Amino acid sequence: MTLRTTLACALALSCTTVLADDGAIRRATALAQDAIIVDTHIDAPGILSETWADLGEAAPDREFDWPRARQGGLDIAFMSIYTSAREDSEGKARQSAHAQIDSIEALVHRHSDRFAILTSPADVERLRAGGRVLLPLGMENGAPLGDDLSQVQAFFDRGIRYITLAHSAANRLADSSYGAERQWNGLSPFGREVVAEMNRLGIMVDVSHISDAAAAQAIELSTVPVIASHSAFRHFTPGFERNISDELALAIARRGGVVQVPFGTAFVNAQAAADMQARFRARAEFDARNAELAAAGQPTQDVAAFEAAWDRDHPTPTTPLSAVLDQIDHGVRLLGVDHVGLGSDFDGVGGELAQGLRSVADFPNLVDGLLSRGHSEADVRKILGGNLLRVWREVEAGAARR
Template sequence: MRRPTLLCCALLFAAAASAQEAPDAAVRLAQDAIIVDTHIDAPGILMDRWADLGVEAPDREFDHPRARAGGLDVAFMSIYTSARQDDAGEAWQAAHAQIDAVEALAARHPDKFAILRSPGEVDALREGGRVLLAMGMENGAPIGDDIAELRRFFDRGIRYVTLAHSANNRIADSSYMLEKRWNGLSPFGREVVAEMNRLGIMVDVSHLSDAAVEQAVELSSVPVIASHSALRHFTPGFERNLSDELALAIAARGGVVQIPFGNAFVNPEAAADTQAYFRAVADFNRRNQELEAAGQPPQDREAFEEQWEADHPMPPTAIEAVLDQIDYAIELLGEEHVGIGSDFDGVSGNLPEGLRTVADFPNLVAGMQARGHSERTIRKVLGGNLLRVWKEVEGGAAPR
């Protein structure tokens, strides 16, 4: 999620619940199944505060020891850039620096990590307990106005692109913006979707406005993903989550909705606060523009962020909120169209009890088992569905 506040740079705390608390049957299944998490914000955090993720890093939610304890096989590293970086012309540089960081991590620990560029490489590369690092670009801003940048980022390992993030950009409208720029995708955004299809890059509709999601699903010649989007059924009025109609449209074209864990997605109170935050930011920016136009000094952004956090503490959330989302998604969409995209290291530690780090996937498995889901269904949700979509997108690419 990477809400752009000071907490993005804050230390993250270790889990209160751990994989050791899950029943043996859940631990065994988590270790045996292929678990694919489509959204972990480790690279951005590395840019803010370095840590060696090949060993235990207590201030992070992702590292190799805990990933293996939780059974995580494929971790999509989020190459995140903010709207502010886009405005400052820094997004391209920031994206490449984060890709460098992921490559360095794999090179430093070749026995623990490997870069994953194709779903067909999973079985071979994960031998020996390696965690496979795929990469997704959260916010299409780094490509700028040059569609050829998509190929360059593909060559560096990017395998999905979230078209927009917290603000409207050159490609698409954001769900967080009250005023939309394009009423969906821009003309350039339509070209971007076609080029992503041609290259074999998954189109990610998380963070997009409703109109942009609808248009991206319709335009794409292959299934699309929502890399970390919950369902609005539980959070009325929160456009960042998917409506039933949009989720069904994604599924109807063969896509998959990856359920996140962050409180702001699955807790109605937290979702309302998050939506209010972006409204408050818009008002804050408008006031500052007025002050600057009048020749007066602008208000301090850091002070605004600190006051907002003090006034809006994140409500506690139970793991059942995530399980409810998964249950509803399976009932609505079918077991072939649901997956997981945690947003670990991207929500400033605001996660449910029992799902605090990558060590905690067995707790999710145990919850699904307790609710009567079959092993087949659980394996699909943990990673099988995402790998199927990735293969279809790769298969639909133009020959190179």
């Protein structure tokens, strides 16, 4: 196939080039529009809290908005309620999480004909009538829970339906895959309580970002299937613990769970993954040195200068859409087609995305790639969202049995 611009460009907010002929992209677009597409990780809320944009209209500086979601066939977009390790250490994580949920509620209130908050897969068909894009909420980093188990219920009541136990540093629940030192050697005692409470309420346990030991313990402890909401396969990025190992992926699948593949260059490109791991370690050393300087009453080094120098010395490698397709193919071969899905990380990786997957308008490009590699339409539907919805229903059923 050769690069060409399709008729879809005339209808798009910005022209998208795709690897397909006209007949193939028409087939892929039709399937994307007909299937239920679920993306388990879009970082719109954090950006909304910093700089408001009306995502019910065209928002060209973002990767998610309603017009492009409809163009791409996206039906269910998990909004990532992300809080940083710094917000956790400063005691601001809980407030930040509530503010981000408020921003999504405001968006839905502003455009009730275009968006609805989704809290159960049982409501999908009813709520998506009329072309709504449904917005379930996932908490990326369990830091807002603090050390208060009652906060799991409080955030469930606000709509949270998965919790990524930790992010870029250990918290009160679990160790992070990025941490050079491991505080808990897996889950903390409180983290174990949180997993049990999530099972009781019907919140999906998310093992993306956490250490291998923490992920293994969470998978074993959970009485229902778990997810990796946005984790590529470490098979392609050796030594990059942020991506999931084949062993852990198999453990997820054996318990009925699903691995959701992201589109970010840093996850699907080996050089970019190595650079990201190195960046976290270098930044940790930089911060530790600054803490020493501050304690000694000496001037600290400039953080912005550090970041600028890193970006200059580590340019983002160009990554083709085929890198994402390779990830999905590996997952299907390893786990079976019932255990692979999509968690793009749109609006969360600074635009560093595989070619042809630059916004929510581009799901037909992914569908075309899967079809061209021989995946059946029935299997593509599973990957696009059927698998995640099955897991979510099983998690709900597990809570109902308790």
